[in-house]
Amino acid sequence: MANYISMDNLRFILHEVLQVKDLCQLEQYKDYDKESFDIMLDAVKTYGDKVMFPVFKEMDEDPARYEDGKVIVHPVIGQFMKDAGENGWIGSVFNYEDGGLQLPSTIQTASAHIAQSANNSMPGYTGLTGGAAHLIVNFGEQKLKDTYVPNMIAGKWGGTMCLTEPQAGSSLSDLTSAAFLNDDGSYKIKGQKIFISGGDHEYVDNMIHLVLARIDGAPKGTKGISLFVVPKKRITSSGDLENNDVITAGDFQKMGQKGYCTTHLVFGEKDDCQGWLIGDANRGLACMFQMMNGARIDVGMTAASTATAAYHASLQYAKERPQGRRIKSGGQKNKDEEQTSIINHPDVRRMLLLQRAITEGSVSLLLHASMYQDLADFGPDEQKEKYDNLLEILTPIAKTYPSEMGRVSINNGLQIFGGYGFCTDFPLEQYYRDIRIMALYEGTTGIQSLDLLGRKIVMKNGEAVKQLTKEMIESIKAASAFDELKPYADQLKNASKELEEVIMHLLQYAMSGDHERYISDATIFMEMMSNIVIAWQWLKMATVAKQTIITGNTTYEVTFYENKVLTMKYFFKYELPKIKSCKETLMSPDCLTIVEKNEKAFS
Numbered sequence: 152m153a154n155y156i157s158m159d160n161l162r163f164i165l166h167e168v169l170q171v172k173d174l175c176q177l178e179q180y181k182d183y184d185k186e187s188f189d190i191m192l193d194a195v196k197t198y199g200d201k202v203m204f205p206v207f208k209e210m211d212e213d214p215a216r217y218e219d220g221k222v223i224v225h226p227v228i229g230q231f232m233k234d235a236g237e238n239g240w241i242g243s244v245f246n247y248e249d250g251g252l253q254l255p256s257t258i259q260t261a262s263a264h265i266a267q268s269a270n271n272s273m274p275g276y277t278g279l280t281g282g283a284a285h286l287i288v289n290f291g292e293q294k295l296k297d298t299y300v301p302n303m304i305a306g307k308w309g310g311t312m313c314l315t316e317p318q319a320g321s322s323l324s325d326l327t328s329a330a331f332l333n334d335d336g337s338y339k340i341k342g343q344k345i346f347i348s349g350g351d352h353e354y355v356d357n358m359i360h361l362v363l364a365r366i367d368g369a370p371k372g373t374k375g376i377s378l379f380v381v382p383k384k385r386i387t388s389s390g391d392l393e394n395n396d397v398i399t400a401g402d403f404q405k406m407g408q409k410g411y412c413t414t415h416l417v418f419g420e421k422d423d424c425q426g427w428l429i430g431d432a433n434r435g436l437a438c439m440f441q442m443m444n445g446a447r448i449d450v451g452m453t454a455a456s457t458a459t460a461a462y463h464a465s466l467q468y469a470k471e472r473p474q475g476r477r478i479k480s481g482g483q484k485n486k487d488e489e490q491t492s493i494i495n496h497p498d499v500r501r502m503l504l505l506q507r508a509i510t511e512g513s514v515s516l517l518l519h520a521s522m523y524q525d526l527a528d529f530g531p532d533e534q535k536e537k538y539d540n541l542l543e544i545l546t547p548i549a550k551t552y553p554s555e556m557g558r559v560s561i562n563n564g565l566q567i568f569g570g571y572g573f574c575t576d577f578p579l580e581q582y583y584r585d586i587r588i589m590a591l592y593e594g595t596t597g598i599q600s601l602d603l604l605g606r607k608i609v610m611k612n613g614e615a616v617k618q619l620t621k622e623m624i625e626s627i628k629a630a631s632a633f634d635e636l637k638p639y640a641d642q643l644k645n646a647s648k649e650l651e652e653v654i655m656h657l658l659q660y661a662m663s664g665d666h667e668r669y670i671s672d673a674t675i676f677m678e679m680m681s682n683i684v685i686a687w688q689w690l691k692m693a694t695v696a697k698q699t700i701i702t703g704n705t706t707y708e709v710t711f712y713e714n715k716v717l718t719m720k721y722f723f724k725y726e727l728p729k730i731k732s733c734k735e736t737l738m739s740p741d742c743l744t745i746v747e748k749n750e751k752a753f754s
């Protein structure tokens with residue numbers, strides 16, 4: 152079977168860079184240790200090998216679809232929901248009393264990386280179910296928890312998040328789905344939701360939708376949005392399931408992730424759809440954000456994992472494909488020499504290193520972010536705010552960098568296959584199509600960039616960005632202790648100063664009240680800052696690798712650690728310098744994209 156992930160890489164980040172076992176000193180995770188984490192990860196890998204990877208292509212060729220009023224998905228989804236429920240994967244991070252395994256988010260994210268590398272469509276079904284159940288656990292009344300959560304985390308019922316409407320995508324403040332209070336305290340729900348992932352299929356007995364809607368008379372805008380649990384089938388007083396007037400009107404046909412259904416749902420067409428409020432009225436968006444933040448890390452990891460699987464396919468192909476001769480041995484003129492494998496051509500090695508730099512850098516960032524989540528939730532009280540700030544500022548980056556640069560990575564991987572990359576005989580074209588959605592759902596790149604520059608940079612008077620800089624300075628100091636790494640540490644130090652300069656420059660617009668100018672190039676800012684953040688991840692990994700080589704306390708072959716240092720150097724030579732052109736654009740006095748500056752640009 153083809154290789155789709157390196158477990159050694161994953162373990163290196165978890166155990167040697169992050170020292171994930173330290174989490175076991177926290178009360179919340181005291182029942183775990185390094186070995187139990189490894190056993191769980193191995194179980195996911197075995198499952199990925201046996202069940203998920205073998206149907207990856209099949210799910211693309213036999214896509215989810217709408218037929219005779221039903222959504223048809225691959226039968227493996229039935230087995231997956233059942234197995235995930237039985238293994239405790241759906242509610243793995245929930246507390247014991249809520250039926251969970253009380254596992255750190257870091258380990259859950261690492262497990263997701265394995266599963267998503269094996270098959271990027273399947274884990275969405277359980278991921279959304281777990282996310283929806285988590286919202287009910289955190290904000291729902293006990294009765295709602297008892298009614299829904301056990302069946303959801305057992306994989307018997309599915310879960311979704313229903314935000315998007317035809318006229319309200321990025322701008323949720325325009326949503327119009329409505330809720331009317333019933334005499335019994337429940338609500339009558341009316342409205343339509345589109346693009347709902349995992350929204351309907353025959354392999355669960357019920358589907359539990361977490362729906363954003365406006366209570367009759369609520370204020371306009373985001374402050375009038377509430378969150379409801381709306382089951383496809385409600386429970387009668389005798390305990391049976393009856394239809395709750397939730398109709399599936401269709402399934403969107405897509406360019407990628409074809410095995411993952413994307414439904415159009417209609418609530419309350421017959422005026423008989425019941426929903427139950429969770430959290431406070433008009434505070435629904437704040438509750439939903441909890442799920443969305445987790446989902447953003449998850450989308451980032453799906454992108455990083457899809458690109459990881461593509462990298463392994465490219466690597467194998469590059470080793471096996473003979474083509475051309477080394478320039479060193481006379482190139483094409485040397486007819487007597489056997490063809491060399493393309494992996495020996497510098498341009499192919501460059502593309503492979505680019506893939507490795509992007510994918511491993513992304514995985515490292517996502518695991519870091521998840522660890523900050525664990526520390527923000529269960530770490531020492533006096534440090535919770537710090538970790539929360541770090542998580543806040545890194546979340547839009549952790550979603551966007553893997554989504555955007557993962558696509559670049561796969562594009563280069565496809566190039567390695569030459570013409571075969573374009574053909575369905577090889578998996579790269581599928582990975583290329585599959586990853587395209589990651590920069591769109593869970594907030595487009597444009598919206599994530601507005602969040603980063605418009606909200607996160609300025610939050611708490613710049614506290615989050617200050618804390619992130621502090622973390623980077625610590626890593627720079629640690630790397631500077633090694634002669635070989637010192638030049639790279641200096642390069643990152645300069646890059647971080649350049650970022651500060653750009654922020655100060657842009658803030659002048661915000662302070663003068665020109666907010667549109669401040670955020671007009673937010674996406675370029677995202678490009679610059681995320682490049683620096685990934686460089687930081689690489690410097691951290693290279694420092695651990697270098698230290699390990701010197702002490703000789705190696706878990707893997709020495710070349711494994713040397714390759715970490717090599718890939719860091721690649722990132723600093725080929726990728727990090729790109730921040731200079733971002734800086735030039737961001738500091739340029741020209742303003743070309745604001746309507747009033749060039750009103751006739753598209754006339």
Ligand SMILES: Cc1cc2nc3c(=O)[nH]c(=O)nc-3n(C[C@H](O)[C@H](O)[C@H](O)COP(=O)(O)OP(=O)(O)OC[C@H]3O[C@@H](n4cnc5c(N)ncnc54)[C@H](O)[C@@H]3O)c2cc1C
Binds near residue numbers: 313347601
């Ligand atoms: C396969 C798939 C699965 C999905 N799953 C779900 C799901 O499970 N649940 C759910 O609720 N939704 C889901 N979505 C919806 C998804 O989150 C939205 O498509 C996305 O948020 C963008 O909204 P939109 O499509 O309406 O695009 P628009 O909001 O119309 O955006 C179009 C373009 O305009 C830009 N833009 C919009 N507003 C601004 C602004 N203020 N400033 C700058 N640029 C702006 C955007 O960045 C984008 O480039 C899914 C979508 C797809 C395609």
